[in-house]
Amino acid sequence: MNDRVVVAGAVYDQGRLLAARRSAPPELAGRWELPGGKLEPGETGEQALVRELREELGVEVEPLERIPGEWPLTPGYVLQVWTARLVSGVPAPLEDHDELRWLGPGQSGTVNWLDQDLAAVAEAMRRLPDGAVPDETAHGGTAPDGVFRDGTAPSGGLPDGAHR
DSSP states (O other), X not given: OOOEEEEEEEEEETTEEEEEEXXXXXXXXXXXXXXXXXXXXXXXXXXXXXXXXXXXXXXXXXXXXXXXXXEEOSTTEEEEEEEEEEEESOOOOOSSEEEEEEEOTXXXXXXXXXXXXXXXXXXXXXXXXXXXXXXXXXXXXXXXXXXXXXXXXXXXXXXXXXXX
16 A cells, blocks of 8 residues: 655755744644645655645745655654745644744754654755845844744644644
8 A cells, every 4th residue: 555645845945954843733733844735646756745835834846855764753644854945925824833933054953853854854954055134124023043924934833723
């Protein structure tokens, strides 16, 4: 039997990687992940990634390349990760997340990642593109810790939803 694919995005902007803190389900709440969701019938991984990040974060991304490998999730599901470039929008935690952070080089250890994301995050950080150091107005402004300060995050309780 084939496992169902869950896609996740290593979203890059200005030399930083986007991390999302889970708010649901309860067993994953408070842990960090690369955002994404389940591949629907008839979709490619890239199409699913674009759709999921539009739904979960309200942004448009351009998938770049798949990070080699796949990682087991719950029984019957595997995780595949693509790098992606933020094309438009300001990421906001719309579904299943309550906080977002941009992480620069050397900052991946500042959040408590879900175990299944660790290998992909390490590879995504190795592939982190060079970018300008963000100023205080980038994406609504961020503090030195990378937490959004534009009023869209980290506030807000989110409705419970399916895992990824």
